[in-house]
Amino acid sequence: GDYYKKETIQWAWELFTDIWGLDKDRLWATVYEDDDEAFKLWTEVTDIAPHRVLRCGKKDNFWEMGETGPCGPCSEIHYYVGDDPQNQDASGVNVSDEYWELWNLVFIQNNRIDVDTLEELPAKHVDTGAGLERIATVLQGKNSNYDTDLFLPIIEKIESLSDRSYRNEPIPFRVIADHIRMLCFAIADGALPSNEGRGYVLRRILRRAARFGRTLGLTDPFLYELVHTVGEIMGGIFPEVVEKRSHIEKVIRAEEGSFNQTLDRGINHFEKIVSKLDGKEIAGADAFKLYDTYGFPLDLTQLMARERELTVDEDGFNVAMSAQKMRAKEAGKFKTGTTSTEWVTVSEGQDSDFLGYESLESESKIRRYANQDDHILVVLDQTPFYAESGGQIGDTGSISGDGVDLKVLDVKKENNSFIHICPGAMGKTGTVTCQVDGPRRQSTMNNHTAAHLVYKAIKTVLGDHVNQAGSYVHPDYLRFDLTHFEKITADQIREIESKVNEQILLNTKLDVTIKSYDDAKAAGAEALFGEKYGDEVRVVQVGDYSMELCGGTHVERTGDIGSFKITEESSLASGVRRIVAITGQKAVEEMQSNAFVLSSLQHVLNTPPSGMIERVAGLLREKKDLEKKLKQKKYQPSSEIDLLSGAEIVGDHAIIIQKVSADTMDELKGLGDQLFNKLPSGIGVLFMEGEEKPSAVVVVSKNLNGHGILAGKLAKEIGGFMGGGGGGKPNLATAGGRDNNVLEPAMEKTKELLTEKLKG
Numbered sequence: 001g002d003y004y005k006k007e008t009i010q011w012a013w014e015l016f017t018d019i020w021g022l023d024k025d026r027l028w029a030t031v032y033e034d035d036d037e038a039f040k041l042w043t044e045v046t047d048i049a050p051h052r053v054l055r056c057g058k059k060d061n062f063w064e065m066g067e068t069g070p071c072g073p074c075s076e077i078h079y080y081v082g083d084d085p086q087n088q089d090a091s092g093v094n095v096s097d098e099y100w101e102l103w104n105l106v107f108i109q110n111n112r113i114d115v116d117t118l119e120e121l122p123a124k125h126v127d128t129g130a131g132l133e134r135i136a137t138v139l140q141g142k143n144s145n146y147d148t149d150l151f152l153p154i155i156e157k158i159e160s161l162s163d164r165s166y167r168n169e170p171i172p173f174r175v176i177a178d179h180i181r182m183l184c185f186a187i188a189d190g191a192l193p194s195n196e197g198r199g200y201v202l203r204r205i206l207r208r209a210a211r212f213g214r215t216l217g218l219t220d221p222f223l224y225e226l227v228h229t230v231g232e233i234m235g236g237i238f239p240e241v242v243e244k245r246s247h248i249e250k251v252i253r254a255e256e257g258s259f260n261q262t263l264d265r266g267i268n269h270f271e272k273i274v275s276k277l278d279g280k281e282i283a284g285a286d287a288f289k290l291y292d293t294y295g296f297p298l299d300l301t302q303l304m305a306r307e308r309e310l311t312v313d314e315d316g317f318n319v320a321m322s323a324q325k326m327r328a329k330e331a332g333k334f335k336t337g338t339t340s341t342e343w344v345t346v347s348e349g350q351d352s353d354f355l356g357y358e359s360l361e362s363e364s365k366i367r368r369y370a371n372q373d374d375h376i377l378v379v380l381d382q383t384p385f386y387a388e389s390g391g392q393i394g395d396t397g398s399i400s401g402d403g404v405d406l407k408v409l410d411v412k413k414e415n416n417s418f419i420h421i422c423p424g425a426m427g428k429t430g431t432v433t434c435q436v437d438g439p440r441r442q443s444t445m446n447n448h449t450a451a452h453l454v455y456k457a458i459k460t461v462l463g464d465h466v467n468q469a470g471s472y473v474h475p476d477y478l479r480f481d482l483t484h485f486e487k488i489t490a491d492q493i494r495e496i497e498s499k500v501n502e503q504i505l506l507n508t509k510l511d512v513t514i515k516s517y518d519d520a521k522a523a524g525a526e527a528l529f530g531e532k533y534g535d536e537v538r539v540v541q542v543g544d545y546s547m548e549l550c551g552g553t554h555v556e557r558t559g560d561i562g563s564f565k566i567t568e569e570s571s572l573a574s575g576v577r578r579i580v581a582i583t584g585q586k587a588v589e590e591m592q593s594n595a596f597v598l599s600s601l602q603h604v605l606n607t608p609p610s611g612m613i614e615r616v617a618g619l620l621r622e623k624k625d626l627e628k629k630l631k632q633k634k635y636q637p638s639s640e641i642d643l644l645s646g647a648e649i650v651g652d653h654a655i656i657i658q659k660v661s662a663d664t665m666d667e668l669k670g671l672g673d674q675l676f677n678k679l680p681s682g683i684g685v686l687f688m689e690g691e692e693k694p695s696a697v698v699v700v701s702k703n704l705n706g707h708g709i710l711a712g713k714l715a716k717e718i719g720g721f722m723g724g725g726g727g728g729k730p731n732l733a734t735a736g737g738r739d740n741n742v743l744e745p746a747m748e749k750t751k752e753l754l755t756e757k758l759k760g
Contacts, residue, residue, distance in 0.1 A: 003126070004125075005075075009038065009045055009105065010046065012105060016102075026079055026088075028078040029042050029077055030076045030093060031075045032058070032075075033056060033061070035073040035107075038075050054090055054093060061073060061075070063104070066112075067115075069111065070108050070110070072109040073107055073109070074106040075104075075107070076103065077104075079102050081098055081138065081143070082098035100134055101131070102134055102135055103135075104128065104129045106128065107124065108124060108127055133145040136149070136150055151178075153233055154226055155173045155177050157225070157226055157229045158173050159173070162213075162217055172213070172215050175208070176209045179206070179209035180230060183202060183248075183252060184231070184234075187248045187251050187252070188238070190464065190467075192483050194575075200297075203297070204297040204300070207295065208303070210256050210263065214263065220260070223256050227252065228245065231245055247463065255485075259295055262293075266290055266293075274310070281310065281311045281312065282311070283313055284313035284316015284318070284319060287312050287313065287316070292324065302314075343368045346365075346367060346368055347367055347381070348367075351368075351417055352379065352383060353383070356383070356385060356386050357512075360384050360436040361384055362434045363431055364399075364433075365432075366378060366380060367380060369426060375421050378419070378426075379418065384435075385408060385420060386436075386444075386553055387411040387412055388411065388413065389413050391471035391552070393444060393472070393473060395411055395437065395440070396436075396440060397435050397437045399420065399422065399424075400432060400433050401432035402427065403426075404424075406422035406426070407424050442555075443475035444475045445555045446555060447473045447478035447581075447582075449540075450500060450561050451471055452540060452548050453499075453500045453504075453558070454581065455546070456499075456546040457495075458482055458496055465483070466484055468481070469576050479579070480580075482577055482578075482579070484575070488569050488579070500564045501563065501564050503542065503543075503558050504561045504563065506558060507557050507559030508558045509556065509557050510557065511542075512540050513538075513541070514536055517536070523547065525539050525549050538551050540552075540554055562585070565590050567580050568580035644675075653704065655684075656685070657685050657751050660686050660688055665734065668686060668695060671686055672684070672732055680701065681701045682704070683700050683758070684698070685698050685714075685750050685754070687747055690740070692739075692740065693724075693738055694746070695735065695737070696726070696734065697735075698718060699732050700714065700730065700731055709758075710730040710733075711728055711732055712726075714733065715728055715734060715735040719735035721742070721745070723738040723739060
């Protein structure tokens, strides 16, 4: 309400012409055809030439957010970027690429009720949108957004990494520069690559950028090396890119490295598909295999297909995807039995009212039951048994009554019904007594509350980028999966343990309430990304330390947990770590067991615990030194003479290719060292057969390094001859293969390769 059309138009023109100095004779303004007020204002409050103010229709100059809701006329400012300013024409605005829209001034004055009905808004406001990249392009006198200082430093960095020219092949450079900016912003905001939701959008974009890198010869992970440059450009207005640079680099490097492992194989499979095509369309099943086996998003396959003037059967891909999702859903779904399973209805009414938050026993009525294999499935009107959900395992216990003697082994949830899985006898079906195994439930509650505490501790220690990726709460342990792109260090593990145990010692009383979802989120409650919640949610709060949406069972006070110990940290998948921990009596038993081992080692090593690390390190050093001496004794001077005696001369250089006897790669490298020291000028490759796979060591004299002949590059090619790979330093490198049967042909190809290198 502080300003409206007059001020907006006046200030926009002032910024463009007086402050930024844009040429008035290249600027055009458009207004909605019925907006007489805006049309008149342009010539009253600015000095634009009247013939440069144009009336346009609804398509170009009436802004709407959707079929209903706030909307209104808009006024756009366009700029002529062509080479002939004397030949401008109003007919080119909104049509020709030579007229760029720089700014849209939207006057929100209406509310759309339906297709035919608009109403005036009592309070009107302005919503403007200006194109940062386009304005920068015009101000800097460039022809493309990518030639401005918003993109060019990134492109120049890509040029230095690839040793290729942007001017010669601009498209890959532009795609990579655009994608790395998006990745930096999104990851800095907390998003992470994954297979679902927004995470899959990131994964698709990163993989698309990585594939364009391959077209520039960038076969190793490189995108993470661009993060610093993005920070230098955008850090002033988006400081999170700089503050979280290390995290962004680790996420991108890990994700790209993981994809690189399958990218080459996926490209090879794509080539096989194309080579076998009869027509111009790639089958949906083939596109799905590229997605499912090699991690190729559909749009990446479509991009590669378009480069070959091919199409992809998207409908067929979607059918294959739906079939896989259905298989996964059915595999994970609890099955009440085969089609022959018949439920026997005992009583009518609602079922499965859960009493287990307050009580471990109840008097209940059987609503229905069924026989399945050796078990009886029972549904009750009310139950104290927790059904497996939210990562927490189901309760066990007993159901008894007149003629009823059932042992509850597990409880599953199907729709909203709790199905008790029981062996035992089912006689008369009146009222029954339900009893939950109390000690087992207590252990489960200990671990569930500990899972909440550990989540908060992990975010505190590792950073806010961490999100829960899954959990499993069992009476004997808890398992917690989290998004994090590097191994959690021993120091970090200790810090997480300390923070959880601090909360246990405080003996804080838990506060469990029912709130609306919006109120709970506004209060700061953690919700699992992708999880579906109702209008009302259960909120579990531990003082001012932790607050989560959770339907599981928990302790009364944190002190009930007793103690907490992490027993395992491992990698579950790319970017996902797993922690396993124990609490209560299990944690005490673990600590007692560790103390016994430590005491036994103290006796064996005759060293106090404080000196044990140094003592063991010393023993390992002694072992390594002895092994080294043994290996040195194996090498006989005669082997040097044997190696050199088979040399062939090409020009002024020697070529040595031999198959030698060696037990290990270290022995083979030792022979390579000897050969290098005796080789005045030349290349030597020593092959050996392993138990199943062949290996080779490549040595290149230093003078040939100066001519661009490097052992590491040769090893990579020679490894390829053996169905594997290789690499190493310029003077000495190693290669490995997959099958001893290819050793002889590989030696022949190696001879041809080395001869060609030396003759060249």
